[in-house]
Every structure is written in structure tokens, then in C-alpha cells.
Amino acid sequence: MKPYPRALGLARQKPFLLSLLAGCITTNTLPALAEARVDLSTMEIQADAPEADDGYTALRAGTASKTDVPVKEEAQSVAVVTPEVIQDYDVHSLEEAMKFVSGVSQGNTLGNTKDSLVKRGFGTNADGSILRDGVRSNLSRNFGPTSERVEVLKGPASLLYGALEPGGLINVMSKQPQYIQSTTLSGSAYSEGGGSLGVDTTGPLGDTGFAYRLIAERQSEDYWRNYGVDQHTLIAPSLRWTGERASVTLAYEYNDYTSPLDRGTVFVDGHPASISYDKRLDEKWANTTGISETATSRFEYQLSDEWKTRLTYGWNNDRYSLAIAQPVSVTPSGELLRTANGGHYDYETTYTSWDFIGKQDFLGQRHDLLIGIDHEMNDQYRGKTYRNSTGSRRDINIYSPAYGTLAEPSQVSPTQSNARNELESTSLYFKDNWHLDDRWILVLGGRYQQFEQYAAQGLGANRKTSLDRDDQVVIPFIGLVFQATDALSLYGNYSRSFAPNTTVDDLNQTFDPEKGRSYELGAKYTLAPGLNLNAAVFDIEKDNVVSTRTVNGQSIGSAGKVSARGLELDLTGRLSERWNIIGTYAYTRTRILENNSNPAWEGNRLNQAPEHTASLYLTHHLQVQPDLGDWHTGAGARYVGKRAGDDENSFYMSSYTVADAFLRWDLPVHGYKAKLQLNVDNLFDKHYYPSSTGSALQVNVGEPRTARLSASVTF
Template sequence: MKKSLSGLRLFTCLTITAGQIAAAEAVLGQQQSEAGSRRFNSPALNIATDWIAQREASPVQITNVRVEGTETGLHVVLETLDGELASPITTVSGDALIAEIPNAVLALDEFQQFEPIEGIALVQVTELSDNRVQVVITGADAAPTAAVSTAADGLTLSITPGVAQVDEAEETLRLVVTGEEGSRYVEPNTATATRTDTPLRDIPQSIQVVPREVIEDQQVITLGDALRNVSGVVRSERIFNGEQFIIRGFNASTALRDGFRLNDGGRVGFLELSNLETIEVLKGPASILAGSINPGGAINLVTKQPLSEPFYNLEFQAGNRGLISPSIDLSGPLTTDGRLRYRLNALYRNQDSFRGFDTDDERFFVAPTMSWQIGDRTDLTVYLEYLDDERPGDLGLIALGDEVADVPGDLVVGELDDIAREETLRVAYQFEHRFSDRWKLRNGFSFFRSDASSEIITALSVLDETTGDILLASSFNDSVETALDLQTNVVGEFNTGSIEHQVLLGVDLFRNVLDDNDIRFDFFSPFPFNVFNPVYGTFPRSDREDTPLLNLQDIRDDGLGIYLQDQVTLLDNLKLLAGVRYDTIEQEVTSSPTFLNPTSSESTINEDAFTPRIGVVYQPIEEVSLYGSYSTSFLPNTATTVEGELIQPERGKQFEIGARAELLEGRLTANLALFDITKENVATADPDNFGSSVATGEQRSRGIELDIAGEILPGWNIIANYAYTDAEITDDEDGNEGNRLTGVPENNVNLWTTYDIQNGPLDGLGFGLGINYVSERFGDTANSFTADDYLLTNAAVSYERDNWRAALNIRNLFDIDYIESAGRTRTIGIGPGEPFTIVGSFSIEF
């Protein structure tokens, strides 16, 4: 729901007469002067002396915050266990009453409660530096008033809502302002780049965040559709075993869930979005975050957290091609003290394939999460995710000549009952202990397992590019992949003179095991197929056990990473980020005999690398950040040469300069970046030895990206991005030097904008409109064929009232035929895009 705790609308109504503006300014100045020294229920003592005495005593811990309604307003109760709180010093700023309590600390997370009673918009309790706690009570129309009473076990603020004063005049200009606290489309902080909760404006690298509100407004159900909201990210594949993405010209080698790696095999999979709070994309090398990874960037999926207040959301989606998808999102406290909280997300989805298969897309997903506040300074969160997914065994279309075959987008190059199945399980925990306000220890662990299988009729070769005659053969694939990730780090803050430091020191242990990666391919029983005149069901599928082995491998990767990072505040407007990571990787590949290679082999390689990163941020004014950075990457290869030896790891480096602006009081952000990435020692197929690989040499990607997100005017939100990417092979032994990288468009433009009517009889009605443009791409490193450019139009309409919302979204409004992903070869991964798609939903929150 849009009117959730993170996106509550605040309504302010001001009445101004033309003759009163000057007088109002004078009165306002006088009120602000008086508010600066205002105190409630405190004697006329020497404030400075009293304040110093309070600061010298030991700080009192606030262990609980309660908000209780009364006949005249509400009570805000701050509870303690071992001391009496000092009387606060209070001020008024706009519609907010601010009470600052000296000599106190907050022994719990920041407290927020929206609209506890009519006339009060927000109650917020936060801890400040130097043993101070701040209570901010924001009125809906005017600043509230308060009376203070103290006791041995706490302090009570008795709040009375304020009443806005409006003068009458013959000619009145009535100005109605409807806005939001921040913007639903802007996330100001992230932990993706630094593993610390740092404002984006202080990070010298491009990071884009897709908030939950955007996912809901667009009703996207795949990660690829969600990532269209980020510049420089395109889908490179969408086949039976998952989605793959290109970031800044290079494949994203893995996806992260809450900073933990999900796999190490270069496959993102079909990840579920229903339990995500945000999707974060870090552009460029992300070694500090993820260790060994491709230099294009990293995708981090941030999970929804348990809430301190009861929350229940039920949703039902339906659409064309038989889509049905009920889901639930439940959360709240399990104990009266709120220390034990839960969240449960669950979903079922079924939809006919738009590709003409008889097999449906069907999945079941459940994700319970528990959070336990063990003590005042210790927290533990435990996660579990289970996904059962079944979908068509789709390898896409094929290329004929210098283009993708001119066939309908729903053509199945195979059999209609081709199928792929996958079950995944993730169990994880995150533990945090705060030694003090400045130092904390964090420890986390993640276990991920994937059991996948497929039965597919695969294109073997092209017989005649003119007639469209090809050869098909039976193929089978079974694999079990497990990933274990253990992370421990210490975060601390200290000063050296006037220079502030936030230091991060940590260690990661990672193991990825691919067991019995069994690939079978029946080269000896091929059968003909014509893509222009397809006939199905006439050729028998081979038996799995009788089909020759093409590949049977066990692959184990063990990694150890140690990293150190320092975020240095040299001046208020000058910040330095410096870090280095050391990785040592051991890879072991055991290959069993196959019909191509009758002997078994075993190969082990040990590699280590230092990957430094350094960047600087300069803020000439508070709203603008200028930055420059240098970062590196390191990624082991799993490919082997014809001799059976593993190829040496890939190494990458990036130079980036950019600017970030936060406009309209932070409601609108813009990020402009220029980058230059070089990757060396890239593995590709050996043209002379089938099934083996060689290193092509060097690849380079240069470009410019622009991202804009936020609220332009009250109710009018926008996401717009553009990327120009010049990605090419700069050194190659196979004659591909100078060719463009596979699947990378030179130009990519995305726009999404919504407007919600703010008042009147149509209040709650919203509209959305967007476009997606991707330019021409090459489908292989030889640049032998292209996928044409395309332009999509998307639209939406929604209506929200009280605690329910109804929405209708249309993707590909004009039913354009297009190729979304250029694939990896002429017969694998060429993916047609979805045709006209309509999704309706109804959700209720209580």
C-alpha cells in the first residue's frame, strides 16, 4: 500500500491573504526567536549550569517507548530501569515540537509511530551524539504543546495537538499543499557499496536503488522488469535456468541476497520479488561487498524486515494468459515487549507461457523471518526462503544469416512439453552486537541450495539458413548447487584530531559446490525441424539414461577474503573512501569420462589477489556531490583449456567520475556518471576444440549514465535513465578484435512516471506511463548477427482508498514484436520479449 509506514502522506493546509504576507513573516520571525528558548514545566534556573551538570553524570538508558491516547491528546512515555531522566530542553520548528533530553541513551532501535491520533502526524524518538535523545512530535496542522512530568522510572510528555490559526479577509488566497515525507521513489541510504549504512551522497561510486513502491506501482514479477529502472542494466538471457544481466557491458556473475552470494556459477536464476524491500545495483567493481565478481557491478536484493507494529497485507493478482497470483505479507510483534518480531511472505503463481509451450510457469514461495532483540545492544534475525519453480524448458529462438530468424515470438524450437524444474532453499542469520554507540560487531551466515533438472529438445545445428531447416536433439541437465557464505566484521568510529573515521574490518569465508553437473546430449539421434513450418510430437524423446554424456563435473570453489575500509571525513564537505581486500581462492574441477573425452581428469588451481578501491567526494553545496574513484575486481574462471587446465582468473579495473544532486529537499535525485572499465583474461569457447575454452585477451567498456528518480511535484513521481555504452573487444586472437561485446546496446532509455490525484472527489486515483528503448545488439563475439532495437510503451491506472488499493498495469501496450535478449550463441539464449501483457491486482492492508 502506498500509505504504509515508509510512505505516509502528510497534509498541510495554509491560508494566506495578500495583505498579510509581510506581517506573517515578521510574526514568524518573532515566534522562531521565542521558540529557541522555550521550555515546558521547568523552573527558571541557570540552563547552562544545569546542562553541564547533567552531562557530567552517567547517561540514563531509555529501555522502552510507549504512546498512549488520552482525552485531550496523547502521552509519550520514555521508560528507564536505573535512573531518572533530566527535564528536556524543547524548541519548535515549523509544525514540529522538538524535545532534547541530555545525559540519556536509547537502548533500542529508533522509534517511529505515524498518526497515533488525529492532529499528530508523527512521533519519533532517536539517539543523538554526546549522550542525547531527541523526541520529535510533528503536528498535522500546527506544532503541538507539551507538559513534562518525571519519575524514577521514566519521563512523560503530555501532548496536546496544535490548531492552525487562519485569519479571515475579503480576498483570500488558499494554497493547499499535499506532500510526502521524502519521496516514495527515493532511498537516501544504502549498505551495498560500503557494508555500512551510508548516505548515497557520500559514496564515490554510482549506486541505484529500486524501492518497494516502484515494484508495486509497476506490478513487475521478474527481476529483469524491475531492473529496467536502472541505467546500464539489460537482460542478456531469459532461458529455462534463469535470467542473466549485463551491467555496464559485462555479465553480472551472481546475485546477492542481503549481501550474501546466492551462487557462483554465473547464473542469477528466477528470483522471487515478493519479499524484497529494495533492489540495489552497485555499478562497477564491488570487491569490498562481494569479493570475486565481474567488474560491471553487483545486484543486491534487500529482504523485508519484521515490523514492531502489526501489519497484514493480502493481495490477489490476475491477468491475461491465465495469470493468477495470491500472496500475503504479515508482520508484527510476537511478545508484549516487542523484542521478538516476525514477518511472513508467501505467494503462489500460475500463468500460461507466452512462448507457446504446453508447460505453464508455476511457482510456490514462502519466506518466514524472525527478529529477536536479545538485549539492549544485541539483535539476531533469522531468514528462511523456499521456492518451488516449474517452467518451460525454453532455449529461445535461433539466428539465420545476419539476423534472428523471422518467425513469431511464440515459436518453440523444440517440443511443446519441454520442461525445467528447480527447488531452492536459503537459510540465513544476521547477528549484531553494539559494544558502544561507536563500535559494533556483525556476524552473518547464509546457506543456499538449488536442485535443478530439465528435459529439452535442443537445436543442434542449422542445415539450410534459407529454408530454415535445422537439426534437433534430446538433451537433459541435472545439477545440485550449494553455496555457504560466512561473514564477520567490526565497524567503528573514531577521530584523529578534527578528522572523522568510520572503519570497517572483516573476513569472509565462501564455498560453492556444483555436484554432478550432468549434461546429456543425444548427438547420435538428431532429427530435422523447420522453423518456418514447425511440426511437433512426431519425434521420440531419448531416454535420459541412454543419452550420451556431454559433461559430468563436480566443481568446488573455496574462498577466503579479508578486507579493510576507512570512510574519512576530512572536512564537512570533503570525504575520502579507501579500502583494500585480499582474496585467496582454491578451485577444484573433477571431470568424469564422457563420450567426447573418455578419460577422467582433475584440476586444481590456487589464486590470490589484492583488490584496492579509493574514491573522493566533494560537496560544493549541501545538495551536490562531485566524486571520482578507482576500483578493481577479481573473478576466477571455471573454464578449462583443451589440456584440462583451469584458465587464469579474470581481472578488471574501473575509473569513474560523476555528480549526484539531491533536489527539492531530497525528494528528487539525479546521478550522472562517466566510467571506463577494462577486463583481462576472458574465457570463451575454443574454436578448434569443442567443449574447451581459451582466453580472448582484453575487453573494454566506456560510457555515460544518467539516473533521475523522485517526486517532481506533490503526487507526481518519476524514474528516468539513459545509458550510452561503448563495449568492445580490444585484444583477441580469434579475429574478433574491435567487435562489440555480446548483447550490449549502445543506447538504452527508460522512463516511468506516475501521478496520483491529491484532493477532491477523485482523490486516490492514479495514472502511470512509461517507455523502454534498447538499441541494436550483436548476438555473439564474432558479431555475426544482430538483434534489432525496440521501443515499448507501458501504462497503469490505480485507485487507493482507506486501506485498500486496486490497480491495472499494461506492459507492451502496442503489442510490439521484439527480441529482448541477444543470447550467447546463434542457437541458445535469443529471447523474444513478452507481448501485450495486462495485470490487475487488489490488495487490502490492515
């Protein structure tokens, strides 16, 4: 398979930076900007936004209302992984971040190449539930050096974000330009080999009102199994301008990456095969290589003391190629039949929204209002697609693998190449946090979304349009918050979700969008200053879930129904002056309620969804002499219960518990802030299997004990 062209860069794209500026600064806004210009020599610019986090506890979050709101005033469950948690446990991926949030586990990661998170029983690696600064992301990986905090909105989130699974969404918030000069140089060494070097610099540009930020990192680390390298080169500049009434932020991120595509291990008779844990069952050419880019711009203008408007433009693009040694079948003696597959992919999202955010008093009652319109285009394109002939030769033995027997993918499939799947939508939405009095908040919201779907694939005479339809949907939301005391807030909500179906069966049938409905009750309680306990119970049902059966050689689809019910608990914050805690527990009962294609599956659990998950992490700030610097240590473990490997429930992945620990030394060096930190993951070297692809021949293998030593200096 020929490598995907990598010298495309920005030249291949539309001149999107101009589009950003045009989208944010129109002829109508230029006078406003001019009027907003102030004499910065006499103006004090705040370096940071209002404090949103207190150590491990989040005080405010913006995902549930698209604006900064106290967490206790939201009629939904919102969890936040704060910057301090990310620093202490040296978080490097979204999966690592989610061990601090209840009810989230790993799904099918496509051989460890994509983010895939199951939330309240629902989620795939292509469900659109991961956002970057409020913009839906099409990228394979979404957490990195630019990530500052992660907000998780539980339950249906279609009110403000459109087509989504009903389990929730994850919003990765980026580091922003600051008006105080700071530069951090960092590096790390990885126990498996290799490491990283990085820089993060920010500060004002004179007295112009501008602030900049530049983040760059080069990482090259050996994969923990017997071969492969995980590496990337990232550069991310951003710029912010602040005036008296207006502000503009522009940001761009470029990431050139290569990572192994590891299909994991094989389950035999429902259990992991007794084979080497660290030996791969594919080939050295099995990897993914690509370029991902994001660009965002935001223009905000304070219309009055009560109202502001915000115009947002977002774009992200992931262009990559992958090659897979796909397992097909295995004999009792361990002879594995594989086929070489691959393809070139181009996934792109563009998003524009215009919001009006304000506070309005009416008849003595306050309304916190959001009114907006957005337009989104999601284009997923697979160009040349390689499907080598399977044949009948079993080319590797899982008990004593010998590599180099399977050739790289090279045979272009005329029926599966040039596959395009587009979803374009335009929506109107509103949300009103209606303060009935000092204790009661009624939350009302609605969304009207019109969308168009198009899908086609094939080369030449094999080209076939399989889906071309228009549709519309109305999404309601109602919630109620009762602030019983200053410490206790109770809430309940009813909400809905939708996600368009892309399935087209052999009878050329298409299907209505998947629709979910959810009921949720919860409590948010401050046990002590800086220590919060959140609890929620929920009941979700999802209709129009399509599955297929084979009749007379044809694939026939039909729609069914699934459900998820459960309980979630999250404890975060300070136990005392020197102790921090994160504790989570979730019980999630998932079931297939109706399945006309496979009635025997009714009553089965949804695949990848554990019934029980839990975690407990404690961090201690050691008391030492001041001239020895500050010492911090922490440790904890996460538990993930047994999960079904497929919807048929033909095999299960066992429960597991994995422990992590860290030790950090913060010390002044010639007036600079220096840090030396050791993180050890999977402290007791547990063998575990976090997810599957839905096949017993492709079960993901958990990372063994690894260590990372990192150092940084800030000046």
C-alpha cells in the same frame, strides 16, 4: 529423462537452522545477550529502520559499505529501485526492476529460466553478481514476494564481495519483521490465464522483544506462447529479536517452481525468421523444475556508542532439473535439426562474515570504518547429464511446427555427468570513509583474498579432474568525494576486480583469474527536494579473458583483453507534489581489444551489450474527492539499442522501445486499506528480441502486450 527427486526438502540438507543459531549465538555472546535483555514493558521499540527512501528517491543505501550510508557520501555510483517504484509498476522480476536503472540490460537467460543482467557491458547468468541481503546467490531467480528494494552498485565491487565481473552487482533486499501488526491479503489475475494468491503478515510477539513475518504465495500462470505453465509455491518465515544493545534476525525462504524453458526463435541471414511470434520451436517437455531455498541469520551487538559488530551467516541452494530441445542447424527451407539435452543440478552457496563497523575520531577527523573477514563456499554440481544423439533427422519445420517428433532426453553422457565446480575463499577487507573536513571524504579500501578452485566431471573411468589450484589476490580501492554544496556531491574512484577462470583447454592449460580495473568520475545533484540527478563516466578494462580456437581438432585457449567505456545518467524523484519521474540514459562502448584465438574479432563489440539504453517513466497522483479514495496513474517506456548476438558479431538484434502503464485505486474499506491496480506491459504490443545465447538459432523473444489485475487488503 526421470524427474529430479523433489521430496528432498530440508531432510537432505545439513541441519542448517541449528547452524544459523550456532553461528550467531556462541558461548561468548550468550552473556552479552543476557546483559542486553531489557524490560520491554518500558522500552519503546522502533518499528522501522531509519528512513532510507523518499518515494522514488533513495536517501541511503547499504551495499557499497555493508552499512547504512548516505548515497551522497559514497565514492561510487549506487542506484536503488525503491518499494514505491516496485509497487507502482508491479515489478515481478529483476529484469523488470532494471528498466529503472541506467546501463543494465538482459543477457543470456538460459531460455527464460535464469536471471542474467549485463551491467556496463559485462555479465552472464552465472557470474555471481546477484546478492540476496548481501549474500551471493546461486539461485535461478532472485526477485519475488519477499523482495522490498533493489540496490545496484555500479563498477567493480570486489572490494567487499570478492570474485565478480567489473560491471557491478545487484543486491536484492528482503522485507523484514516489523513491530507494528499488519496483514495483507493479495491476489492477481493475468491476461494470459491464471494468477496468484498471497499473504504477508507481520507484527510483535507480545512484549518478548520478538517480531515475526510470514510471506506466502501460490502462483500459476499460463505462458504467453502457445504452451507452458509458470508456477511456484513460496513460503518465507522470518523472526527478529531486539534488545537494548543486541539484535538477532533469522529468515528462511522455500520456493517450489516450474517454468518453461523456451529457446526462442531463429535468425536467418541476420534477421528474425518470418515465423509465428507466439509459437515455440521446442517440445512440451522442455521446462525446468526445482526447489530453491535460502536461509540467513544476523547477530548485531552495539559494543559502544561508536562501534558495533555483526556476524552474518547465509546459505542458499537451488536443486532443479531441466530438459532442452536444443537447436543445432536449420536449412533454407526451415527444417530445424534439434537434439534433446538435459540434466540435474545442485547449486549451493554458504557464506559467513564477521564485521566491525564504527566511527572513530582521530586528530579532529572522522573515520567511518568497516573491518571484516569472510568465508565463502560456492559449489555447483551437475549430476546425471543427458545428451541424446543428434542424428541427421530434421524433426520440425520453423514455418509450420508440429510437435511430438523429438523424444525426451534419456541418454546419460558418461563424460559430462557428475560435473563439479567449487570455489572456496577466505578474505580480509577494510574500508575507511575518511572525512578530511566538512567537504572532503577520502575513501580507502583493500581486500586480501585466498581462494581454492576444484573442477572435475565424468562417470567411472571417464572421471577427470580438470582444475585443482590455489591462488590469492589483493584488491585495492581509492575514492574521493567533494561535497561542493549541500545539493552537489562530486566523486571519483579507482578500483579493481577479479573472477577466477574455470576454462581448461584440450592441452590441459588453466588460466589466471580475470582481472579488471576501472576509473570513474561522477556527480550527485539534488535539483529540488526529493529530486536527484546522478551522472557518471567510466573506463573499464578486463584482462585474462579466455577464448578458444580449434587447431588439429584440439581446443586451444588463450587470454585476451576487453574494455567498456561510457556515460550514465539517472534522474529520480518528485517533479512536484503529485508528479514522480524516473529518467535514465546510458552510453556504453564495448570492444574486444585483444583476442589471440580469434584475431579477426578484435575491435568487435561484446555480445548482449547495447551501446545506448534509455527510459522515461512518469507517475501522477490524481486529485479527486477524498471519499473516492486515492488514484494513481503512470506510464513510460524503455529503449534498448542494437546488440551483437555473439562475439564474432555475425548477427545483431535490433533496437526496440517498449511502453508500460498502470492505474491504481487506493480506497478505505470498513477501515481497512484496500488496493485495486491494473498494469499493462508492452502497451503497443511491440515484437522485440532482448537477448541471445550467442547463437542465431537461439534468440530470446520478448513478451507481447500483457495485463495484470491485482487487488489487496491490509488490516
